[in-house]
Amino acid sequence: MTDLRVELPGLSLKNPVMPASGCFGYGREYSQWYDLSELGAIMIKATTKEPRFGNQPPRIAETEAGMLNAIGLQNPGLEKVMAEELPFLEYYDVPIIANVAGSTIEDYVYVSEHISKAPNVHALELNISCPNVKSGGITFGTDPVMAYELTRKVKTVSEVPVYVKLSPNVTDIVAVAKAVEAGGADGLTMINTLFGMKLDLKTGRPVLANETGGLSGPAIKPVAIRMIYQVSQQVKVPIIGMGGIQTAEDVIEFLYAGASAVAVGTANFIEPLICPRIIQKLPEVMEQLGVKKITEFVGRSHKQYA
Amino acid sequence: MTDLRVELPGLSLKNPVMPASGCFGYGREYSQWYDLSELGAIMIKATTKEPRFGNQPPRIAETEAGMLNAIGLQNPGLEKVMAEELPFLEYYDVPIIANVAGSTIEDYVYVSEHISKAPNVHALELNISCPNVKSGGITFGTDPVMAYELTRKVKTVSEVPVYVKLSPNVTDIVAVAKAVEAGGADGLTMINTLFGMKLDLKTGRPVLANETGGLSGPAIKPVAIRMIYQVSQQVKVPIIGMGGIQTAEDVIEFLYAGASAVAVGTANFIEPLICPRIIQKLPEVMEQLGVKKITEFVGRSHKQYA
């Protein structure tokens, strides 16, 4: 029997696979496709203090082996998420990781304090890496000092463990990771999207109304693997990895790199059943590799030779 | 009649298409496939002061819509490049852009001083962005102060215009671009490869002996377009753009973004005739778009609305 369970701060996961934030809404749509209790966890869409209406469309552009999005953190705001979305998810036996975003440190602290009280929110994920909003967001993720400060403040109010989501758009990902670890982060999630753009052949103008967007999908996997490989050797807190995952084999590559669990983003749009399919496939691949416990994969790319 | 000519510092280009450094050797292999005089220019492989033997194999890994390489700047050294490679290229009517690499500022200065004297070298390209060597290389490309310093010193010795090749692995590409412009760069070339990695499913170990490598190919095009779009609005010097170009339409997207000419890298490996094919196709696409002079495309993504 293969053992898919993973224990992380605040999270007892049945298996290491969860949908990534922003790629699964608040679960309602995908609940029509399968029982959400099958998932390791759910990372819900970014929640801000006030409702956000996001960017103008077009918000989506396809690229080679990837896509750009510029949603702009559209969400109904903390109050509605607490009142309408989180209670819906209580019907399922699955821990929720609440993705928190804001423009100021105070915003993050406010949302974190409240949303961490929801009974099914088992952890927070601070989104300091959204490339699609004008203020806040990514600036926290690219400056280690601000990232440290934000993490520290949120830690003082959160009732659940705090994970910080790192931006790949930085010169030194290890420096940011160490800063948020020093700020008290219980874990890291990485990576958010790469900052990209596409132009229309006919008009010459950006395809996205927001001009630039976040690049996700298989195209970015090598960058994600590299960053997790580097960071996991320099920090002690666990990592939830993401970026282009499509298959059970991809999941194992992320674990090898040093992630303890993974999130699937873009692939949900192409295969609504991708998460349960990967979860079902994992034991088979583990057997082929002669591995009984999924945790044995973690960090194998460096640990076995350390 | 469509006009493909482009004038850049040191370079009178018949057309805006040239092979990218490291993806075309010193031209010998591709000269068996077509007349190199058809090209706008040739960016030759990085040249260092002493011969370099590069990294252990495997040096190549395929990824989704991209590839990783960790060649490690293998080259026969300045002396041999001057004595054997550049004279061979004199048989062709095509300007050469010499890609210069090193571990110290002195290395760069030394190579630049000498190679800029070769009769067919019309410009230098300072490679301050190679992710695959332990010292030098990318560190110059991620620190604006060092990038400024290096450019300034090379400018004092070079007999031809100096282009600086930027690394995309930075938080703030505009800051580096402005620094090298302030250092006297006559132009920019961008982007070099993204820093990435791939792990082997069976062993868990990196596929590349060097562990990490540079990600190139269509996967990185959205990042290249975004960076050129940002930088071209903030600097006055021209940009030669690259990153995932495969078609004439891609070339035009780079020009729209703000590049004045382009380089084709990875695509040469798949289609040895890719450069002449793109050059041949450009007039057709220009006619469809109703554009007579290729220079009219440049910067259209922002200039027409400025």
Next chain:
Amino acid sequence: MMQEQMVVKKHSSIAKDIYEMVLAGDLVRQIARPGQFIHIKVGSGIDPLLRRPISIAELDRDRCEITILYRAQGKGTKMMAEMNPGEKLDVLGPLGNGFPVDALRHGQKALLVGGGIGVPPLYELSKQLKARGVEVRHVLGFESAAHAFYIDQFSALAPTSVATVDGSRGTKGFVTDALAGDGWNFDCIYACGPAAMLRALETEYPGRRGFFSLEERMACGIGACYGCVCRTKNSPDNATKKVCSDGPVFEMGEVLI
């Protein structure tokens, strides 16, 4: 809503770059209304990565078949154009709300206006309206005669005017030109086509009852990604609707086009 490997039953080119494809599968049973769409994964790899939304143009419940009409323009649709009968196509569907056929009663009048690749969903709509005894007229706009398709099929159902941009068939100009001076007093307008066409109809028929099918770039197609939103009109709180799951059909005046 389901995912299915539908079987290509027929496939042919019917106008310049326009293809007609008949697909068979169980998801046909779930189709509720004309104007719903399917979300197609072309090829089995990552190129192209995303699904393509295509309207259901005709429905044959007995044979469990649908017809789609599409323009091969970009990477995905060009690949689709290469498919042969017998091959399978990965489809999500049926998606979206579709046109309300029951907005009209027997004897009422419906004007159906389609532009380019907005024409397809109107075909099944027209058939169903006719079946209810609604009096239907069609106005279809195309780039040129070479691009025009399904005119005979529409004409067989109800009176059909055609406009082409270059005048090579029907009225020269846009659908609005073909409408001009047509004093026919419809009870409801149903339209699908470019945003400019829909805006022109809004201007032309202020305050009239109508339903518009919109297009937007989509990722998930099921309401989860917020990629395809449009803004609701006159709403104090700037609220948005998702074209894929709240639409693609909206009441005229409901959303900003």
Next chain:
Amino acid sequence: MMQEQMVVKKHSSIAKDIYEMVLAGDLVRQIARPGQFIHIKVGSGIDPLLRRPISIAELDRDRCEITILYRAQGKGTKMMAEMNPGEKLDVLGPLGNGFPVDALRHGQKALLVGGGIGVPPLYELSKQLKARGVEVRHVLGFESAAHAFYIDQFSALAPTSVATVDGSRGTKGFVTDALAGDGWNFDCIYACGPAAMLRALETEYPGRRGFFSLEERMACGIGACYGCVCRTKNSPDNATKKVCSDGPVFEMGEVLI
């Protein structure tokens, strides 16, 4: 060296995951030696992105045809396995130097050692050596009887020993086990297979004459990218050779394996 859309003439599975494909095209005229290879672009898109190097296993100059034998293991070769006769395959070739057939004269003895997917290039080599009147013997190693291929074809040319890792066919173990105790005094050894096999042969036959065909991950396949280098042995300056254009065949002892 040219790029050509070669036509798939025959295609069939001949052992577990092993396929035999016959390709026709003009580039066959340019083939100089056994052991050269072709560089194949599978599919027309970017997935997979790079070409796949595959050895030429047999050559029919009259019909302008070559045979390749390949294992469907990863993305590219699995896609290739789906191809049907009549379809076209984008090929660069012939590439590389190949085995020197003229290293031996009439009556001399050649030992050909192949492991797994290193076996294919030895087939044409054996035919050409035989045609020169060279006395040939084969030793072929496979994982198991199910994975073994072309044993009858090789046996028809010359005496052939087989080793399988699980002992399900021939000697149990590696090719070196099948060689053990074989006192046959060859003049030259030609080998292609896993690095471990080649190293074992170097150890087994120090100072003997031989030619090894190597494998390395390739991008360009024509010597331009420096992706596929190996180091030359005992060279003071650490010099490298490119497997694609200086090789894939090297004299035993020339390069580090």
